[in-house]
Amino acid sequence: MTNFINKINDLNLSRRSFIKASAAAAAALPLTGCGNALMKTNAETMTSESEEKWITAACWHNCGSRCLNKALVVDGVVVRQKTDDTHPDSPDYPQLRACLRGRSQRQQVFGADRLKYPMKRKHWEPGGGDKSLRGKDEWVRISWEEALDAIAGEMKRIKEENGNRAFFADGGPVSKVLSLYGGYVGNWGTTSRGTWHGTNGPIGFTPSAVEGINDRLDMRNCETVIMFSMNPAWSAGGNPSYNFLQVKKAGAEFIAVDPYYNDTYALLEADWIPSRPSSDTALLLGVAHTLIVEDNPATNPLIDWEFLKNNTIGFDADSMPEGADPKENFKDYVLGTYDGVPKTAEWAAEICGAEPDRIRYLARAMNKNKKVAIIFGWASARTQNADSLPHIVMTIGAMTGHIGKSGHMCGVSCHTGSSNGGPSLVSAGKDGLPSVKNPVDDSINHTEMWPAILKGKYNFTGNMQWLKGEMRDIDIRMIYHDTSARLQTADGMTKGIEAHRKVDLVVSHAQFLTTNAKYSDFVLPLTTEWEKIGGFLTGNREILIMYSQITEPLYECHDDQWIAMELAKRLGVDPAKAFPIDGRQQLFNQIMGATVVAEDGKTMEPLVTITQADIDEWKVKGKPQTGRITLKEFKEKGIYQVERKPGDNYGFIALKEFRDDPAANPRKTDSGKLEIYCQALADRINNMGYSKIRPIPTHTPPVEGYEATFKDWKGKEKGDYPYQVINPHYLRRSHSVFDNVQWLRETWPNPVFINVNDAKEKGIKDGDTVLLTSQHGKVLRTALVTERYMPGVVGLPHGSWVDMDEKTGIDTGGADNILCGPVSTGQGASGWNSCVVDIEKYSDAPLTPDVQKPQRIIF
Ligand SMILES: Nc1nc2c(c(=O)[nH]1)N[C@H]1C(S)=C(S)[C@@H](COP(=O)(O)OP(=O)(O)OC[C@H]3O[C@@H](n4cnc5c(=O)[nH]c(N)nc54)[C@H](O)[C@@H]3O)O[C@H]1N2
Ligand SMILES: Nc1nc2c(c(=O)[nH]1)N[C@H]1C(S)=C(S)[C@@H](COP(=O)(O)OP(=O)(O)OC[C@H]3O[C@@H](n4cnc5c(=O)[nH]c(N)nc54)[C@H](O)[C@@H]3O)O[C@H]1N2
Ligand code: SF4
Ligand SMILES: [Mo]
Numbered sequence: 068m069t070n071f072i073n074k075i076n077d078l079n080l081s082r083r084s085f086i087k088a089s090a091a092a093a094a095a096l097p098l099t100g101c102g103n104a105l106m107k108t109n110a111e112t113m114t115s116e117s118e119e120k121w122i123t124a125a126c127w128h129n130c131g132s133r134c135l136n137k138a139l140v141v142d143g144v145v146v147r148q149k150t151d152d153t154h155p156d157s158p159d160y161p162q163l164r165a166c167l168r169g170r171s172q173r174q175q176v177f178g179a180d181r182l183k184y185p186m187k188r189k190h191w192e193p194g195g196g197d198k199s200l201r202g203k204d205e206w207v208r209i210s211w212e213e214a215l216d217a218i219a220g221e222m223k224r225i226k227e228e229n230g231n232r233a234f235f236a237d238g239g240p241v242s243k244v245l246s247l248y249g250g251y252v253g254n255w256g257t258t259s260r261g262t263w264h265g266t267n268g269p270i271g272f273t274p275s276a277v278e279g280i281n282d283r284l285d286m287r288n289c290e291t292v293i294m295f296s297m298n299p300a301w302s303a304g305g306n307p308s309y310n311f312l313q314v315k316k317a318g319a320e321f322i323a324v325d326p327y328y329n330d331t332y333a334l335l336e337a338d339w340i341p342s343r344p345s346s347d348t349a350l351l352l353g354v355a356h357t358l359i360v361e362d363n364p365a366t367n368p369l370i371d372w373e374f375l376k377n378n379t380i381g382f383d384a385d386s387m388p389e390g391a392d393p394k395e396n397f398k399d400y401v402l403g404t405y406d407g408v409p410k411t412a413e414w415a416a417e418i419c420g421a422e423p424d425r426i427r428y429l430a431r432a433m434n435k436n437k438k439v440a441i442i443f444g445w446a447s448a449r450t451q452n453a454d455s456l457p458h459i460v461m462t463i464g465a466m467t468g469h470i471g472k473s474g475h476m477c478g479v480s481c482h483t484g485s486s487n488g489g490p491s492l493v494s495a496g497k498d499g500l501p502s503v504k505n506p507v508d509d510s511i512n513h514t515e516m517w518p519a520i521l522k523g524k525y526n527f528t529g530n531m532q533w534l535k536g537e538m539r540d541i542d543i544r545m546i547y548h549d550t551s552a553r554l555q556t557a558d559g560m561t562k563g564i565e566a567h568r569k570v571d572l573v574v575s576h577a578q579f580l581t582t583n584a585k586y587s588d589f590v591l592p593l594t595t596e597w598e599k600i601g602g603f604l605t606g607n608r609e610i611l612i613m614y615s616q617i618t619e620p621l622y623e624c625h626d627d628q629w630i631a632m633e634l635a636k637r638l639g640v641d642p643a644k645a646f647p648i649d650g651r652q653q654l655f656n657q658i659m660g661a662t663v664v665a666e667d668g669k670t671m672e673p674l675v676t677i678t679q680a681d682i683d684e685w686k687v688k689g690k691p692q693t694g695r696i697t698l699k700e701f702k703e704k705g706i707y708q709v710e711r712k713p714g715d716n717y718g719f720i721a722l723k724e725f726r727d728d729p730a731a732n733p734r735k736t737d738s739g740k741l742e743i744y745c746q747a748l749a750d751r752i753n754n755m756g757y758s759k760i761r762p763i764p765t766h767t768p769p770v771e772g773y774e775a776t777f778k779d780w781k782g783k784e785k786g787d788y789p790y791q792v793i794n795p796h797y798l799r800r801s802h803s804v805f806d807n808v809q810w811l812r813e814t815w816p817n818p819v820f821i822n823v824n825d826a827k828e829k830g831i832k833d834g835d836t837v838l839l840t841s842q843h844g845k846v847l848r849t850a851l852v853t854e855r856y857m858p859g860v861v862g863l864p865h866g867s868w869v870d871m872d873e874k875t876g877i878d879t880g881g882a883d884n885i886l887c888g889p890v891s892t893g894q895g896a897s898g899w900n901s902c903v904v905d906i907e908k909y910s911d912a913p914l915t916p917d918v919q920k921p922q923r924i925i926f
Contacts, residue, residue: 117142123705124148125596125604125614126169130801131482132305133606134165135706136172138597138617145173145617153704158313159284159712163610166304167814168801174808175595176617180579180922182592183622185214191588193221195571202564202586203873206925211623211633214589219637221572222248225544231507233542235520239549239576240631243503243645248638250506252543255530256513256557257896261448263479265533265894266457269748271734271741272478273721279478280442280488282608282719283310284711287317288474290438293429294323294337295347296900297444300330302796303485306607310486311335322432324350324421326793326860327820340429341857343773344793345450345901346419349766350426351459353415355401357430358466371435371468378729379465381744381763388738388746397462397743397763418766418773420857433467438474441467444481446793451769451890451898454752459764462743471726478721483606489719492709493611493674495603496660498653503645509541512895513557519543520566526891528755533894536756548575548583549627552803555582558897559889560869560882561844576627579807580923582869582882594624601654601702603661609709609717611661611674613701626650655687663695664709668716675701751894758892770890771903776859788841788903790825790861794883797864806868812918817881819848820862821906826852831908838877838909839863841902843888847914848881861906865899870920879914 124138135151148170151162189205190197197204209217225233226249234251236242245251257264266272273279286292292314299307308331315321321337324347328339342350362369375382381391383398394405403409412423412430419426433439441464448456464470464477480486510530511519519525520543526536546567548554554563560582567573567586576593577584584590596602597617604612628650632642648656661674673694681698682689696707711717724732733739737747749762760767768774771791778786799815800806819837821829831837833852838845839861848863856862863883870880878885887902 121149122617123612123614123702124172124617125602126165126172127596127602127604127614128168128801128804130166130168130804131299131303131485131796132166132307133163133483133604133610133612134169134305135163135612136165136169137705138173140617143618145177148173151706153706153708158309160708160710161306161309163305163607163612163706163708167798168304168805168808168811171805171808171810172597174810175805176597177621178579178807178922180807180924181621181624182577182579182584182590183624183926184208184592185211185623186590186925187214187217188588193224193571195588198568198570201568201573201588202871206590208926211625214591215630215633215637218572218574218589219634222545222634222638225571229542229544232509233544234547235511235516235543235545235570236547237550237553240627240645241547241549241576241634242505244631244635244638244640244642245547246503246505247635247640247644251547252507252541253505253510253530254513254516254553255510255895257449257894258513259449259482260445260479261450262453262894262896263445263448263457264531264896265751266454266748269736269742269751270458270461270745271736272457272461278488278490278719278721279484280440280476280480280721281473282489282717283313283487284713285473285718285720286310286314286440286476286486287319287713288438289314289319289440289476290474291432292319292321292335292440292442293432294321294325294332295441295443296325296447297323297442297480297485298329298331298446298795299485300334301798302444303482307485307487308334322429324429326791326857327795327862328855329795340421340425342419342421343857344791344860345447345453345769345772346766347447348453348456348459348764349410349415349418350421351463352401352410352764352766353412353419353423353426354430354433354463355397355459355466356410356414357412357427358433359398359401361427361430368436369431369434370466374465374468374470374726378470378726379741379743380738381742382462382466387744388742391744391746391762395744395761395763400763400765420773420859433463433469435468439467439469440475441469441477442480443478444485445479446795446900449897450900451771451892451896452758452767453769453896454748454760454893455764455767458743458745458748461741462764465741465743471720471722473720476721484608487608488721489608489717491605491608492664492717493609493707494605494662495611495657496662497656499648499656500646500653501644509539511541512891513897514559514889514891514895516557516889517559517562517566518889520546520569521562526756528895533751533755535754544570545572545574546570548573548577548587549631552581552583554586555803555869555882555884556866558884558887558899559843560884560887562889563884564871576630578624580925581803585923591630592622592624594620594626598624599626600650603657609711611707613658613705613707615702615705651685652687655685655689658698658701659689659692661694663707664717666716668718674707755894757895760893767893769898769901770892771888771898772901773859775903786903788905790859790904790906791901792839792841792861792863792886792904793900794865794887795862797866799864800866802866803868806866807922809918809922816849817864817867817917818851819881819906820851820853820856822856822858822860823852823854824858825861825906826850829906829908831906836909836914838907839886839904840907841886841888841904843902844878844885845876846878846881846885847909849914849916861904867917880917
């Protein structure tokens with residue numbers, strides 16, 4: 068193959084313009100003060116024979132997908148990217164093609180706004196200095212020695228004066244060191260899954276997107292697919308939408324229940340039932356009512372009485388568990404036998420906004436004799452008081468019998484498991500690092516952590532343990548961000564900024580001046596995955612990606628483990644206790660332990676063949692082994708994908724064994740069955756002390772749901788915040804990641820989506836600047852007026868970096884969590900998908916489009 072330079076010459080490009088072009092492709096890095104490989108883009112290197120190599124490059128973000136990305140590296144410079152071409156594409160054995168974010172990855176890694184050196188906030192002093200300046204102070208470049216010494220020194224002081232319960236950290240490598248140093252206060256939240264986290268266990272339902280539904284090839288057997296709160300076209304890039312398209316091509320009809328007619332529904336030509344955010348439980352109670360009153364086993368069989376009888380408890384008075392009041396059964400609640408309120412389609416419609424006839428139509432579409440998938444994204448469970456939502460979903464699935472059979476399924480289809488349920492067919496091994504126990508048991512729920520830092524009190528319920536609530540005093544002096552974008556992505560950022568301005572010390576590891584970093588005293592520059600020796604990515608059950616190093620660490624960047632070990636030394640802690648083996652051995656352990664499913668579809672066997680020569684070359688400990696693929700081939704290809712075809716042994720039917728023989732395959736509930744009446748669930752939630760639920764699924768109005776848009780619900784008089792805002796996960800980003808990439812800013816401007824009628828009423832036109840005001844904060848965005856959002860519902864994309872105008876207190880960045888408040892309910896679920904707001908046209912000053920804002924370059 069002609070080498071790269073020759074190719075360029077063939078294109079009649081002068082060498083000068085090639086160098087210009089490749090530097091531009093590498094995102095216009097400033098050349099000063101940067102001694103990395105990338106910068107060897109000079110005439111000298113170009114005169115020699117250049118080497119070109121496609122290397123598998125990490126796309127490591129929490130984006131709900133996994134795709135193959137490759138970078139063309141010429142003399143250490145990334146000149147191009149491509150995606151999966153390892154085999155021909157087909158619906159059964161699809162390529163893993165990257166989205167535009169992944170294909171823009173080099174814009175991020177080599178961005179001019181990378182943090183290059185350790186930086187200190189100018190007015191920080193031990194004890195904090197002028198803390199109010201956090202987020203607006205100047206930055207001063209310092210050395211690693213200075214930074215680490217100052218941070219460790221301050222930690223020692225805090226420990227001496229306030230004890231280990233004054234440390235608040237996020238759970239990354241430095242947190243391990245803090246555990247060895249006596250412990251720290253952690254945090255927990257339901258983030259992605261919302262109430263699917265805490266509700267599934269007690270009721271016996273499948274907990275995750277991974278094992279909740281049947282696999283993608285079985286889904287092609289469905290006649291109807293009913294989607295609730297799902298948008299894989301945006302939030303599960305790669306193959307899921309393509310998989311759903313195959314289901315459509317095989318003949319299925321799609322129905323969508325959502326306040327927003329999104330691109331997924333458009334792609335699948337779904338029949339849209341607009342329904343308000345945070346009201347799905349009410350809607351499904353209306354469905355249950357229709358099913359009960361219209362079912363007739365002889366003439367109109369809608370309900371699967373067999374399944375209800377064999378596999379559930381608590382549906383009616385006859386199936387209640389011992390000791391429970393028979394009147395508390397689900398059926399009588401739905402019929403209103405004892406409370407006088409039948410949960411009819413009309414009753415549901417008042418809350419959810421779907422027309423009663425459409426609710427009845429939905430119930431009939433769930434007919435037990437049809438092959439139906441009833442599938443949910445997590446979005447509808449990321450709201451307040453939604454603890455009963457997974458419970459009503461399970462109940463509806465059980466009533467209609469769409470559980471445990473080919474072509475029938477009910478549950479979560481989201482994130483990397485979207486469209487494709489079942490256990491992983493190929494996985495990486497463990498890295499071999501020991502876990503380190505944190506001697507401090509304190510852990511603060513995300514909905515409470517910023518108020519807890521400000522008020523000095525919080526409700527301890529364990530870390531995802533749903534313990535009985537216990538009020539505890541707390542006095543946090545240090546916030547350490549060593550993973551996640553917590554300040555940006557957790558509930559109640561307005562309070563979060565205040566909390567960051569209260570403590571003595573804030574430290575962030577960061578690749579850019581992210582929100583965490585911006586409000587810190589010290590920012591420590593981090594390498595990206597492209598600068599590390601390699602690693603694994605998975606999620607999609609059929610694939611395992613092994614990525615490799617693309618470039619040497621840029622500037623003075625280091626990884627989290629290196630920083631943690633350096634701090635450990637300064638704190639008098641032995642770093643080897645947390646990190647006894649180096650990164651190379653960690654990676655090799657994962658390679659050696661990688662497994663792949665055998666042809667029987669059950670047994671797992673070693674994936675990678677390893678020779679003594681491999682072990683010698685890597686300079687690691689290990690034993691030779693025989694697997695499916697050689698290490699060299701795996702590294703070069705960068706992916707192992709299990710080839711699928713209809714009728715293979717790798718299919719999956721969720722809950723099949725339980726349906727077929729519940730006695731031999733009990734669920735892990737008190738009764739061994741799915742519990743429609745579930746005392747354990749009610750006890751779990753009610754003990755925590757945030758709010759109460761009943762043992763059967765009922766609609767509890769969210770603190771900031773539709774009901775809260777009224778001053779007077781009965782009289783239907785609207786209040787000060789008459790709209791519900793939701794936070795769709797947005798194409799420009801993976802949460803907050805990629806928000807600084809100019810290419811992506813240009814492509815997706817991050818508007819606010821407003822329904823046409825609402826816009827008209829408010830005198831807002833497409834392109835106008837809109838002020839959104841909630842009880843917790845104010846943000847500005849540009850209006851995108853659309854019929855795709857139902858009236859009363861506003862869409863503010865999730866994850867945009869806050870950009871606070873300190874004079875007005877208005878965020879010009881459009882950050883969702885400036886609007887969303889810290890509100891604790893039920894199981895402590897973060898309540899994002901309904902926050903009540905007002906909207907108005909804003910004329911004070913025009914809003915600069917995000918792409919025209921300067922990049923955050925601090926050195
Ligand atoms: N209002 C609202 N808020 C939400 C949601 C919503 O819908 N609405 N969704 C929620 C959901 S589902 C989720 S999962 C969360 C996600 O919340 P986060 O996990 O906090 O979000 P990310 O933006 O992915 O944060 C990852 C951060 O890690 C940094 N990073 C990258 N590589 C490294 C590394 O090697 N080391 C370290 N230390 N950092 C690194 C990135 O730069 C980025 O800042 O957000 C939640 N927040
Ligand atoms: N591009 C991109 N993709 C991502 C992410 C990202 O940040 N960016 N984040 C990833 C992560 S970590 C997660 S957890 C997933 C989240 O994925 P999902 O949980 O599916 O969340 P969204 O994509 O925000 O919303 C999906 C749909 O739910 C609808 N919806 C919102 N509230 C309700 C409701 O109360 N009821 C009903 N019926 N519908 C509702 C929205 O209108 C939207 O159409 O996305 C992943 N994928
Ligand atoms: S969908 Fe996710 S993994 Fe795939 S290329 Fe895009 S950002 Fe990367
Ligand atoms: Mo998530």
